[in-house]
Amino acid sequence: MAWPPRYIALPALLLAMLAAPPLLAQQAGPEASEQEAEAEAQRDMGRATPDSGAAADDFLLYPDPGRPRAVVPENEAEVPEKVVAGLSQDAVSITATFDGSDILIFGAVKRETPIPTDSKLDVVVTVEGPAQPLTIWRKERKLGIWINTERVNIGAAPSFYAVATTGPLDQILLPEWDMRYRISIPLAMRSFAGPVDVADTVPFTQAMIRLREDERVYRQDTGSVTLTEETLFRANIRLPASLIEGDYKTRILLLRNGQVVDVHRAPIEVRKVGLERWLYRLAFDWPLIYGLMSLAVAVLAGWGASTMARWLRRA
Amino acid sequence: MQIYLPIAEIVVNPLILVGLGGVVGLMSGLFGVGGGFLITPLLFFIGIPPPIAVATGANQVVASSVSGVLAHVKRRTVDFRMGGVLLAGGLVGSWLGVMVFNFLQSQGQVDLAVQLCYVVFLGLIGLMMLQESLRALLRSRQPSTGRRRLHQHMWVHRWPLKMKFRASGLYISAIPPLMIGLAVGVLAAIMGVGGGFIMVPAMIYLLGMPTKVVIGTSLFQIIFVTAFTTLMHAVNYNTVDIMLAVLLILGGVVGAQIGTVLGARLRAEQLRILLALLVLAVCGKLALDLFLTPDDLYSIATGGR
Numbered sequence: 001m002a003w004p005p006r007y008i009a010l011p012a013l014l015l016a017m018l019a020a021p022p023l024l025a026q027q028a029g030p031e032a033s034e035q036e037a038e039a040e041a042q043r044d045m046g047r048a049t050p051d052s053g054a055a056a057d058d059f060l061l062y063p064d065p066g067r068p069r070a071v072v073p074e075n076e077a078e079v080p081e082k083v084v085a086g087l088s089q090d091a092v093s094i095t096a097t098f099d100g101s102d103i104l105i106f107g108a109v110k111r112e113t114p115i116p117t118d119s120k121l122d123v124v125v126t127v128e129g130p131a132q133p134l135t136i137w138r139k140e141r142k143l144g145i146w147i148n149t150e151r152v153n154i155g156a157a158p159s160f161y162a163v164a165t166t167g168p169l170d171q172i173l174l175p176e177w178d179m180r181y182r183i184s185i186p187l188a189m190r191s192f193a194g195p196v197d198v199a200d201t202v203p204f205t206q207a208m209i210r211l212r213e214d215e216r217v218y219r220q221d222t223g224s225v226t227l228t229e230e231t232l233f234r235a236n237i238r239l240p241a242s243l244i245e246g247d248y249k250t251r252i253l254l255l256r257n258g259q260v261v262d263v264h265r266a267p268i269e270v271r272k273v274g275l276e277r278w279l280y281r282l283a284f285d286w287p288l289i290y291g292l293m294s295l296a297v298a299v300l301a302g303w304g305a306s307t308m309a310r311w312l313r314r315a
Numbered sequence: 316m317q318i319y320l321p322i323a324e325i326v327v328n329p330l331i332l333v334g335l336g337g338v339v340g341l342m343s344g345l346f347g348v349g350g351g352f353l354i355t356p357l358l359f360f361i362g363i364p365p366p367i368a369v370a371t372g373a374n375q376v377v378a379s380s381v382s383g384v385l386a387h388v389k390r391r392t393v394d395f396r397m398g399g400v401l402l403a404g405g406l407v408g409s410w411l412g413v414m415v416f417n418f419l420q421s422q423g424q425v426d427l428a429v430q431l432c433y434v435v436f437l438g439l440i441g442l443m444m445l446q447e448s449l450r451a452l453l454r455s456r457q458p459s460t461g462r463r464r465l466h467q468h469m470w471v472h473r474w475p476l477k478m479k480f481r482a483s484g485l486y487i488s489a490i491p492p493l494m495i496g497l498a499v500g501v502l503a504a505i506m507g508v509g510g511g512f513i514m515v516p517a518m519i520y521l522l523g524m525p526t527k528v529v530i531g532t533s534l535f536q537i538i539f540v541t542a543f544t545t546l547m548h549a550v551n552y553n554t555v556d557i558m559l560a561v562l563l564i565l566g567g568v569v570g571a572q573i574g575t576v577l578g579a580r581l582r583a584e585q586l587r588i589l590l591a592l593l594v595l596a597v598c599g600k601l602a603l604d605l606f607l608t609p610d611d612l613y614s615i616a617t618g619g620r
Contacts, residue, residue, distance in 0.1 A: 134617050139613075212615070243324070302382035306568075
């Protein structure tokens with residue numbers, strides 16, 4: 001696909017400025033994205049230490065830019081519980097009559113030892129769409145008319161984000177672990193882009209999350225993961241009809257005592273197929289031919305209707 | 316029933332789009348306006364991203380204009396010569412307009428500029444037409460007081476480069492139509508429309524062309540201006556959604572035929588009153604959006620488009 005230069009320049013700039021590569025993850029394969037996500041988690045932890053806190057980084061994170069990040073202890077070498085999971089489909093094809101898709105995520109907890117009785121097991125499933133840069137505008141009344149005055153640029157926000165859990169997220173997950181794995185909706189939004197001109201970014205980011213939750217592209221489905229005997233789990237996540245093409249990332253997280261015990265990652269490829277694919281490629285690879293084709297369709301349709309009408313009148 | 320649009324990347328109901336196209340096509344056949352000033356806001360309203368709405372709307376206008384103009388060609392109500400002169404000005408104008416648009420964009424607030432353009436021009440033109448056509452209607456009801464002059468001689472008749480426009484029954488300088496074409500072209504490019512709603516009154520009131528010829532001639536030149544716009548958008552921004560266009564066109568071409576038939580039955584004054592009311596309605600809606608407190612002060616604009 002022939003990306004316009006700005007699509008490449010912007011992520012590249014962000015990469016350099018924020019050391020948080022939003023679009024790399026989107027383009028890289030499943031293995032690479034796993035490594036990348038791991039590296040990102042490491043980097044986030046590094047950033048939390050007081051001496052590495054560069055001034056520019058301090059306001060970058062939602063919801064509380066000033067709050068220092070808690071250092072999370074490393075996972076023990078021996079993880080007693082592992083997640084084994086599968087998806088009902090690892091590819092979604094967008095056809096002309098595409099009407100959304102249900103993805104069934106299922107799996108089991110693998111363990112060599114008996115089920116621990118001192119704590120409760122919880123499962124969180126997240127599905128994240130390709131990230132996009134975006135701008136949040138606020139209108140203000142000037143000379144009697146409402147115009148966009150202030151804005152906040154977001155470097156990368158997922159186009160789709162769903163969190164399915166076995167219970168209320170704030171009860172089953174500790175905030176520092178949420179920050180490390182970026183699980184809750186506010187944290188899924190990666191970073192601000194460029195200098196922030198407004199005094200307080202919180203109303204802007206809250207508005208964005210509210211707008212996207214209203215559109216059902218950001219969703220938190222509490223209790224929609226069913227867990228049986230602390231071993232088998234399943235969750236059904238509905239992908240909306242208005243889906244953007246790209247690599248979607250699925251995570252299945254095992255939680256105990258508010259801490260993440262194990263993570264399993266799986267990609268879902270969302271691709272246009274058939275006529276949709278052909279038209280999309282033509283529009284981006286051969287825009288002149290595509291434009292002429294659009295005009296030809298218009299002229300033929302106009303001529304056809306006129307001829308039909310004359311024929312009908314005569315009949 | 317739903318359909319996925321490949322470029323807009325959203326799902327829409329095709330019947331709504333065919334209906335929208337039909338309504339706008341009807342306007343096009345009836346009044347000789349392309350309908351861009353209607354279709355673009357309507358597409359925004361059903362959730363099509365603005366750049367795609369503008370580019371695809373232009374493509375739909377090509378179809379309904381072709382459909383409408385062929386009916387007018389049959390009735391010999393197209394002044395090709397006048398259309399050509401207007402078009403020559405119009406193409407230069409839209410090129411200039413794209414440059415103005417880019418300048419406004421670099422300054423920010425291009426949306427506001429476009430919206431203000433709409434409100435000011437639609438308001439002015441709507442009021443002018445309504446007042447004039449109401450007066451004409453009243454005059455036609457009273458018994459005629461003597462013979463009326465064929466047309467009035469105004470400043471435009473004293474310029475050099477005179478040309479004969481037989482279909483319009485005019486013998487005037489080519490400079491005023493060129494200038495009108497240019498001005499309309501600039502505005503059309505900034506507002507993302509064909510410019511028919513400005514062109515039609517300009518032809519009637521500034522050039523003194525008969526209303527019957529104005530509609531066909533306006534449609535004729537709109538075809539080329541919007542075809543040029545469609546191609547520019549498709550090549551530079553990849554924002555023409557052909558699936559969306561086909562649905563709008565299906566309704567549009569049929570609507571345009573019905574409109575042309577209706578137009579032949581209505582009287583010119585009545586037609587102009589209807590167009591004036593329509594223009595004022597759209598203007599009022601846009602003005603309200605500017606002045607009323609919006610439901611949500613915040614909005615999201617996705618990067619790129």
